[in-house]
Amino acid sequence: MSYQEKKRRVVSMDSILGVETKTADNEKHPTSKIDEYLDDIEALELRELKQLKLRSLIEQEKKKLANILDGEDINSSTNVRNGRDNGLNLSLEDVRKLSELDEEKKNAVLATYAAIKAAEKSSGDNIGGVLPLLLAYGQTHGTNDIAKFGEVIVNAIQTGMQMNAPPEEGTQNVKDQLLLKAFEKLTEKAPSGGDGGKDALTLIKELKELGLIKLPTEEKPSAIATEEQRLQSDRTINLELMKLNKQTELELKKLEKEFQLEMAKLNLEKAKSDAITSGILRLANAAGRALAQGEIQTLQETGAEPLVATNTEAEIVHQPCPNCGKDIAIPEPSKARQITCPYCNASLDWTPTTV
Amino acid sequence: MLSRFAVSLLMESDKEVAEFIRGYMLGRMSKVTPAMFAQAIRDDTALWGNLPQGYKNFLKNIAKNRIAREAFLRYERKINTNLIIQWFKIDRPDLASIILNWPDEGAIRWLEKNINEIKQQFKNSF
Numbered sequence: 001m002s003y004q005e006k007k008r009r010v011v012s013m014d015s016i017l018g019v020e021t022k023t024a025d026n027e028k029h030p031t032s033k034i035d036e037y038l039d040d041i042e043a044l045e046l047r048e049l050k051q052l053k054l055r056s057l058i059e060q061e062k063k064k065l066a067n068i069l070d071g072e073d074i075n076s077s078t079n080v081r082n083g084r085d086n087g088l089n090l091s092l093e094d095v096r097k098l099s100e101l102d103e104e105k106k107n108a109v110l111a112t113y114a115a116i117k118a119a120e121k122s123s124g125d126n127i128g129g130v131l132p133l134l135l136a137y138g139q140t141h142g143t144n145d146i147a148k149f150g151e152v153i154v155n156a157i158q159t160g161m162q163m164n165a166p167p168e169e170g171t172q173n174v175k176d177q178l179l180l181k182a183f184e185k186l187t188e189k190a191p192s193g194g195d196g197g198k199d200a201l202t203l204i205k206e207l208k209e210l211g212l213i214k215l216p217t218e219e220k221p222s223a224i225a226t227e228e229q230r231l232q233s234d235r236t237i238n239l240e241l242m243k244l245n246k247q248t249e250l251e252l253k254k255l256e257k258e259f260q261l262e263m264a265k266l267n268l269e270k271a272k273s274d275a276i277t278s279g280i281l282r283l284a285n286a287a288g289r290a291l292a293q294g295e296i297q298t299l300q301e302t303g304a305e306p307l308v309a310t311n312t313e314a315e316i317v318h319q320p321c322p323n324c325g326k327d328i329a330i331p332e333p334s335k336a337r338q339i340t341c342p343y344c345n346a347s348l349d350w351t352p353t354t355v
Numbered sequence: 356m357l358s359r360f361a362v363s364l365l366m367e368s369d370k371e372v373a374e375f376i377r378g379y380m381l382g383r384m385s386k387v388t389p390a391m392f393a394q395a396i397r398d399d400t401a402l403w404g405n406l407p408q409g410y411k412n413f414l415k416n417i418a419k420n421r422i423a424r425e426a427f428l429r430y431e432r433k434i435n436t437n438l439i440i441q442w443f444k445i446d447r448p449d450l451a452s453i454i455l456n457w458p459d460e461g462a463i464r465w466l467e468k469n470i471n472e473i474k475q476q477f478k479n480s481f
Contacts, residue, residue: 277370284371285378292382295410316390316453329389329452331396337458342444342451350456 042266050255057251061244068240097135108143109134112150119154321346372426376434381446389449396453396462402469403476415480424481431474436467 098106113131130153138146317333320326323346330339330350339350403411417423440463443451454462 280371281374284374285381288375288378288380289382289385290378292379293385296383296386298409299407316393327449327452328456329393329449330456331389331393331453331462332458335458337456339456342448342455 039270046259046262050259053255054252057248061248064244065237065241068237094131094135097132097139101135101138104143105138105146108146109138112146112153115150116153319350322348372423372430373434377442377446380439380442384447384450387450389453392450393453393457396457396465399465401472403472411476414477418477418480427477431478434470434474436463436470439466439470 098109101109113134116130116134134146134149137149141149315331315333317330318327319330321328321341321344323341324344326341326343328339328341333350334352336349336351339348340346341348406414418427440451440454443454454466457463
């Protein structure tokens with residue numbers, strides 16, 4: 001049974017309960033408390049649906065936000081979709097450069113980079129920006145040198161080295177070149193198979209002199225760098241939040257439109273249903289009256305006794321209602337009591353002296 | 356003839372059943388004045404008992420109609436004194452005034468007794 005059919009059946013209870021049926025003004029579309037109640041239920045159901053949709057939307061957005069706050073890459077889902085999420089977070093530029101290397105070097109660079117990332121994870125530090133250097137180094141050096149480069153960096157991480165915050169765009173190449181030169185110098189100096197720890201210490205000293213790295217004890221620049229990173233992160237989060245808000249707003253507008261459309265449809269169907277029901281009811285009422293009239297006529301023709309007494313001795317007083325002005329019939333007017341106006345339901349004090 | 360056909364046709368829905376009863380009651384009361392009504396209450400007139408035998412049989416035949424029977428059983432409890440008074444208020448406020456203002460709710464008790472009797476007679480005809 002469809003909703004409308006159900007509704008018609010339920011609406012059909014109105015005249016049985018018929019308490020609030022308005023006959024004068026709403027002859028065409030009688031309304032009652034049941035109609036209003038059903039309308040309320042409709043509105044509530046739609047509102048509930050809307051709230052559910054909204055809640056699921058909010059949950060999605062909350063998840064996204066939580067991921068962002070957890071430091072997950074905003075575009076990580078895009079990376080996964082593009083099949084680029086290989087655990088190394090390679091950028092497109094990195095991949096392009098990597099593809100330019102021959103197979104052997106490529107494998108060496110990747111293995112070294114993976115080792116550096118592993119070292120980063122275990123130490124909890126993030127030196128950042130090492131892959132471009134590694135790639136640049138890999139282009140001009142052999143696989144052994146690449147491995148040595150990795151070894152130096154890993155040792156450096158383990159001894160607490162922290163790279164400077166990524167330089168600004170214009171100075172990137174210059175710094176890279178300087179750093180590259182420094183590494184070249186160091187690897188030339190270092191005897192093959194030498195002590196990794198010593199290499200690292202030397203590297204740190206040299207790099208510090210060149211102003212390319214800073215040690216964790218150098219509080220001030222570190223604080224600035226952290227602050228910059230925090231600001232950067234805040235900006236990213238704000239941007240993402242704005243995006244999410246915009247999406248939510250659009251979704252809400254869409255839901256609102258759907259809701260309005262649905263309401264318009266329901267109203268139309270209700271009006272149609274009401275018109276049909278009203279016509280049938282008038283017919284039913286008329287049939288009942290016709291039946292009764294026919295009986296009365298037959299009674300008169302056959303001379304049978306009427307249903308109620310024709311004796312009109314009963315004492316009745318007619319008094320206008322002080323509230324609505326309509327005529328109230330008061331039986332047994334000699335008794336003082338509370339009376340009720342059948343038109344306006346006003347409760348009035350009746351005293352025999354007013355007769 | 357018309358009435359029997361109309362009853363079968365209209366008793367498809369509960370609302371129509373109620374409207375039919377309401378229309379029938381209104382028709383029967385069309386020539387009843389407040390004074391006549393008050394007298395009937397005072398005399399404790401039995402509505403079913405005063406009905407001519409031909410019409411009792413006719414109503415009993417209606418009760419044998421399956422659709423009418425089912426509708427009656429479904430809504431027997433809802434066709435009660437309060438509902439009838441509400442109908443009176445709308446269709447015959449002069450008579451409603453008599454019922455409402457009768458001392459010590461005597462008219463309401465009279466109406467209730469008659470409604471129950473008619474319902475019982477109708478049920479006995481199944």
